Amino acid sequence: MKVVVLIKRVPDTASELQVAADGKSVVTGGLKFVMSPYDEHAVELAIQLKESHGAEVVVLSAGPPETKEIIRSALAMGADSGILVDTAQLGALTCRGTARLLAAALADLGADLVVAGKQAVDDDAAQVPERVAELLGIPHASVITRFELSGTTASVDREIEGGQYTLELPLPALFTTQKGINTPRYPTLPNIMKAKKKEIREVPAAQLGLAADSLSAQATTEAMTLPRQQRLCRVIEGDNAQRVKELVRVLHMEEKVL
């Protein structure tokens, strides 16, 4: 069985973001990049399948050459090999372009299972994996919190508004992982050393034979601003009855959260 994990290199959410002088991009100098945290759950799921079913685990990412660092992290968690679709020569990509690149790279890999994080924490678009599945013509289920394999059928739970949705899908299929499905492991030092010797195949995007206009961005960024941080604290005075009344009024009328 072959499991392919789609991962993305994103700025660490703990780092302090600065908008660049052009007002449309983020200053990347000094920024720390990591594997998007939801993707770690996908890698963990794949490695567990390696342990339980002897699956071969390949991680696949599209991005600039530095993306190899996060591919290496996935290898240090236990994945077997990596593929980087090098997008250095391409302009800005949107979900459409990225999905087409990944689908093209997947085409001849013969994956029985494709897994990815439910969304990347930079753009929060939650589109790429589903687009990939559609392009490949395989079934998919997103935001899964449980995964079980029997034969060539996967049984999963999806997290849905106010409930849980259990599905069975025939393989090959694609799934996106939600927190709670597992606890991603930390790379161990021995595995960090082993990861060094594992192969990362680099595929220049141009080699995938996709027409430039099929990858071009469909949207342009006009402006970027940091969310304004505000901490307002307000103490409501009076006896309990008065305070509850006032609190409800504030929440309803002023803050409009009720």
Next chain:
Amino acid sequence: MPDKLADMRTIKFLLHEVLKLEELTQYPYYEDHSRETLDMAADTAYQLAHEVFWPSYQEFDQEGAQFDGHKVAVPKAMHEIWKQCAEGGWIGPNVSYDDGGQQFPITIHALACFLFNCGNTAAAMYLGLTYGAAHLIKTFGSKELQDLYMAKLFAGQYAGTMVLTEPDTGTSVGDMTTTASKSPDGDYYLLRGNKRFISGGDHDLTENIIHAVLARTEGAPPGIKGLSLFIVPKYRVNGDGSIGEWNDVTTTGIEHKMGLKGSATASLTFGDKGDCRAWLVGELNHGLRYMFELMNMARVFTGMQAVGVASAAYHCALEYSRTRLQGRDITSRDPLEPQIPIIQHPDVRLMLLKQRAVVEGCLGLFLYCARVHDQEHAVTDPEEQQRLHMLLEMLTPCCKAYGSDAAFESIRLAIQCHGGSGYSEEYPVAQMLRDCKVFSIYEGANGIQALDLLGRKVPMKGGMALQALNAEVSKTIAEAKELAPLKDLADKIESLQNEVVQATMHLGMLGLSGKVNQYLCNATAYLEMFSHLAISWQLLMQAVVAQKVLDAGSTEENFYRGKIETARCYAGYNVPHGIATAQMLTADERTALDFKPEWF
């Protein structure tokens, strides 16, 4: 709760831009490593510190280690921390492949120690002691001892301890009374005695605890020359590696401490039933020497522990100062103007800056020492090895004593930034202050470090060690003078260097004329002055790198400017202090010597 315990960007700066750690990979022992493996290890250590150590920090303080009259239980969260570290290979990352390690530079091990201490200092204790015991066996133990214990210690299946202190014997190790007598029917000794303050002396983390104990054999010479080192397991280990009988090691209690409560500090009785078996490590009467050979790095690590806690406290203070709104600019006249974050008050900013300078200066010094240690082990030229070793000898007392005292002071400032909230246990900084105090006491109290610096290290090899260090300091100063914006800073630090040299020569004359007591009576002040120079030098080294990057054009101007101004701040406040101390020393201040105990 802070989001951040340490600044990884600064750490990468130190590892790669300042210390050029990657250059080690040209030597055979490190040849499998690369920037990537070093970075991955550093990043994973931070992740563990942040996600595995830190969440239970306050819990460790509240729950503490528990003693039920028979046995000791560690805080519940400790089990998972131990498991992650043992499985991850974090007990001995620098150990050779043959011994189960990954041959990382000790610089990476030291960094991991720092980061784990940022996260949860009491928890990190168990790891360090286990490494210490294993390292002793590896370096000095027989093949039999190594086969029985070493792999299991490095893998975290067993834990280790270092056992010196007795109820009546702390600093004056040579006065200890625990005895070992050769057993008539075996290859072992029978141990008898009481030990106190033994970190990790008993707990329920592992199936066995391996004590590295100093004791005196019958007929051994008095004092430190009669101490031998023994391996004493809590449970005997059978030839096939299985756990055997209890080895007559009894826990009589644990300390109720000011801090570090999650670390069990046990009182142990060896041989209450007359059957505590101990196996000699190396040769008879060489015990203290063995311990001392590992002492340099152990003491650097103690400084690391302290400054790790100070780093976490600093980041708490920084976050608090950015978000706490209080008061207005001193020139503001309008009471309705919104209040400003306290970081905008110069006094608060200065407190933050002083903390930052201590954290980054000391961390720089520790990693520098670890890097020197790695280099010493990598190179083959004996002269270069000796030079590197002397640098380490000179700097070790500063790492341990200045590191721990400056860390405590730094955390005091972190509390001060928090105002009343800092005094409340609701915020973690109060605990950090309590936890950090011990680092000035154990592993050789700071007063003893000062005596070591002035009494042993300064005169070492006819002053050659001091000269070797001075040459390094001069090299950095000369480099800084080449960079126009750093010239004044370099001059300032050079003026302190000159004063230190003068004061040392003056003291040297006292020493040569046999006035030993007078020579040493201000050793602590000397160590502080010396450390002000050492830290100024380290920060200058960082500033030189930063200035060069800025001159070449960088998108990270804030980061590199911050490095330069931190060096300027530290020197600005501490060079005058160091110079004043030097003048005090040359003026033969000797109240400490003359004030009679009965005048108190």
